Amino acid sequence: MAEELNQGYVDHLSSMDRPMAGSSLTNDPEQPFPFEKAPEYTNVRQACEHIFETIIEEETYIPLMQAIADGYPLMDVTQAILFKGFSEGKWNPDLFVLLAEPTAYMLMALAERADIDFVINRGEEEDDEEEEELFGIKYDEDKLKKLKEAKAQAKIPKGAFPIELVEKLEKLEMPPIAQEESLLSKPASPEEVEEEEEEEQPPPSLMAPPT
Secondary structure, three states: OOHHHOHHHHHHHHHOOOOOOOHHHHOOOOOOOHHHOOOOOOOHHHHHHHHHHHHOOHHHHHHHHHHHHOOOOHHHHHHHHHHHHHHOOOOOHHHHHHHHHHHHHHHHHHHHHOOOOOOOOOOHHHOOOOOOEEOOEEOOHHHHHHHHHHHHHOOOOOOOOOHHHHHHHHHOOOOOOOOOOOOOOOOOOHHHHHHHHHHHOOOOOOOOOOO
16 A cells, blocks of 8 residues: 555546547457446445555555655545555445545545544645546535645534444554655754753763763
8 A cells, every 4th residue: 555655657647548439349348347247345335444444454554654645645545545455356436426425524634633634635734726636537626625624723514424433433543654854844044053952961961080
């Protein structure tokens, strides 16, 4: 999962270039791809439970939260998770789109609990009006607006995902996520650097000679 969240992978998912029409007809019908079979999940609730149980596994949770802490937009991470599930035959394209909102809220809730400052979509900090797309389909602007409102209010709306998962989330004890300072952050002033150096200096030893 960690390797799937590198910049090239996220850029590829965001572009969602599709194969030529009819290319699937050249595949061996006796050995179909997972996404060419009947999907494993056909309703939102069961699929949400699968996604939740997957992303709280430590080997998945840590790289996901680290990616969000490093500045990957929440919707890009959401798309990565859902596309992986689609490629494994977990859901079809229609359910893919329906799962976008609850998955984004799950990630938002986990990021809030980990005290991670996240962005929802690309261009958010510049107030860019670029359209958000999932699986080649324009994402509902009203839903995107609600996500931003939830972030601003630091409150996940009721019904964002199944109540059973909300209860599980409240009881979760997840490992801390190390957050590195962004390369785009404002550089510290000389006064701030001097204060930090003074704070970092160890106290004088009791065995030191008197001055």
